[in-house]
Amino acid sequence: MAKFVPDVTTNRWVIIAEGRIKRPSDVKPGTGVDKFCIFCPGYEKIPGVELYRTPDGEPSTVGWKVRVIANKYPITDFHEVIIHSPDDVLDLDKLSLDQVHQVLLTFKERFNYNAKNGHVLIFNNVGEAAGASISHPHSQLVVIPKQINLDTLAFEPVMNVIEESSHFCVFCPEFSQWPFETWIAPKNRGKYFGETSAEEVSDLAAVLQNTLRRLITHLTRGSHFHPGVPAVVFKNGPAYNFYIYHGQDWYIRIIPRLIHRAGFELGTGLSVNIIDPADAAVILKEEIK
Numbered sequence: 001m002a003k004f005v006p007d008v009t010t011n012r013w014v015i016i017a018e019g020r021i022k023r024p025s026d027v028k029p030g031t032g033v034d035k036f037c038i039f040c041p042g043y044e045k046i047p048g049v050e051l052y053r054t055p056d057g058e059p060s061t062v063g064w065k066v067r068v069i070a071n072k073y074p075i076t077d078f079h080e081v082i083i084h085s086p087d088d089v090l091d092l093d094k095l096s097l098d099q100v101h102q103v104l105l106t107f108k109e110r111f112n113y114n115a116k117n118g119h120v121l122i123f124n125n126v127g128e129a130a131g132a133s134i135s136h137p138h139s140q141l142v143v144i145p146k147q148i149n150l151d152t153l154a155f156e157p158v159m160n161v162i163e164e165s166s167h168f169c170v171f172c173p174e175f176s177q178w179p180f181e182t183w184i185a186p187k188n189r190g191k192y193f194g195e196t197s198a199e200e201v202s203d204l205a206a207v208l209q210n211t212l213r214r215l216i217t218h219l220t221r222g223s224h225f226h227p228g229v230p231a232v233v234f235k236n237g238p239a240y241n242f243y244i245y246h247g248q249d250w251y252i253r254i255i256p257r258l259i260h261r262a263g264f265e266l267g268t269g270l271s272v273n274i275i276d277p278a279d280a281a282v283i284l285k286e287e288i289k
């Protein structure tokens with residue numbers, strides 16, 4: 001069971017979760033798909049208890065599009081794994097638009113299901129540099145007790161716009177802490193993620209996929225030169241995190257993992273961003289969809 005320990009000097013909390021160290025890791029740069037994967041179809045009975053699947057069907061059998069299981073190595077008492085699709089390799093940037101839509105509908109379903117238990121944080125780690133331990137594309141959902149105050153960023157004003165759809169705005173906030181940090185925010189403000197309309201979720205599928213494609217395309221193609229802007233690229237394939245802000249006035253924050261935080265950042269809590277968000281927005285805007 002997870003223990004929440006207050007750090008009195010910073011008013012932050014530390015989660016002590018001893019079971020986490022035992023979790024399996026199969027993320028190695030350059031490995032192929034020819035391996036045993038417990039998130040692949042056919043192995044449904046091996047990982048944690050199945051909590052949800054789409055479409056509806058017999059739990060722990062094949063035939064699912066998106067599958068949610070309890071995490072065997074939980075960070076907190078409620079910790080779910082959302083498997084993006086039966087495909088072992090394709091992720092949100094490459095899956096069919098309908099599949100991305102199914103994933104987001106599942107996010108919304110599980111967000112609302114878990115909201116009674118605390119703050120619901122949905123996040124996605126891609127690549128070893130981003131902390132992924134199993135490569136089969138998946139996201140995670142962790143519920144943190146309401147009495148734990150979370151150290152979060154408030155919604156930042158829309159600046160440096162990359163793309164606008166009917167319901168969303170994609171931009172690089174002026175106060176970006178990371179190179180090419182990108183936010184997706186609904187135009188209809190003041191809501192929780194779980195309150196998004198069917199039309200918004202459908203629009204978000206396309207917007208999220210486009211945004212990931214822009215980031216991955218740009219940050220994979222090292223030769224793309226922009227005068228005056230430092231060249232940063234993924235070293236071992238795409239590595240990024242995104243999370244859906246748990247509170248009111250929700251947004252999605254995507255952080256490409258291009259640099260490591262070092263002593264200065266750890267010692268001061270200050271972020272050094274080597275890319276001006278205004279430049280990042282211009283560059284990402286130019287990328288093909």
Ligand SMILES: [Zn+2]
Binds near residue numbers: 038039040087088
């Ligand atoms: Zn797999």
